Amino acid sequence: MEDVGMSEGSPQIRPVVASRPCATMDEVRAEIDRLDRLLVPLIAERLAYVAQAARHKPTRADVVVPWRIEEVVAKVRECAMAIGADADTIEQIWRSLMAISIDWEAWHFDRREARPSGR
Numbered sequence: 001m002e003d004v005g006m007s008e009g010s011p012q013i014r015p016v017v018a019s020r021p022c023a024t025m026d027e028v029r030a031e032i033d034r035l036d037r038l039l040v041p042l043i044a045e046r047l048a049y050v051a052q053a054a055r056h057k058p059t060r061a062d063v064v065v066p067w068r069i070e071e072v073v074a075k076v077r078e079c080a081m082a083i084g085a086d087a088d089t090i091e092q093i094w095r096s097l098m099a100i101s102i103d104w105e106a107w108h109f110d111r112r113e114a115r116p117s118g119r
C-alpha cells in the first residue's frame with residue numbers, strides 16, 4: 001500500500017483500511033455480516049456507557065453537550081485520517097450515532113427521574 005499524509009516532519013502514516021477483493025456479491029455480504037457481528041458488541045458497549053452518563057448529569061438539559069459532540073467528532077475525524085478512511089463519512093456516521101445516543105441517554109434520564117431509587 002502507498003504511504004499517505006506525508007508532509008515535512010510528520011510521521012509516516014500507512015492506510016490500514018483494506019478490503020479483500022471479492023469475486024461475488026455473496027462474498028461481499030459475508031464480509032459485511034462478519035464486520036457487523038464485530039460492530040454490534042462495540043456499539044452496544046458504547047451505548048451502555050452513554051446510559052451511565054444519564055446517572056451523572058444533574059438535569060435533562062445536560063444530556064446534550066455541544067462542546068463534547070464537537071470534541072468526539074474531531075477525535076474520530078483524526079482517527080479516520082490516520083488510517084486513510086474518509087473523514088467526512090466517518091463524521092456523518094458519528095453525528096448520527098450521537099443523535100441516537102442522546103435519545104437513548106434521555107430515555108435513561110427520564111427513567112431515573114421516574115424511579116430515583118431504581119438506578
Ligand SMILES: O=C(O)C(=O)C[C@]1(C(=O)O)C=C[C@@H](O)C=C1
Pocket residue numbers: 050053063064065066068069072097098101102105
Ligand atoms: O459525553 C457525554 O456527555 C455523553 O453523554 C456522551 C455523548 C456521546 O454519545 O458521546 C452523548 C451525548 C452528549 O450530547 C455528548 C456525548
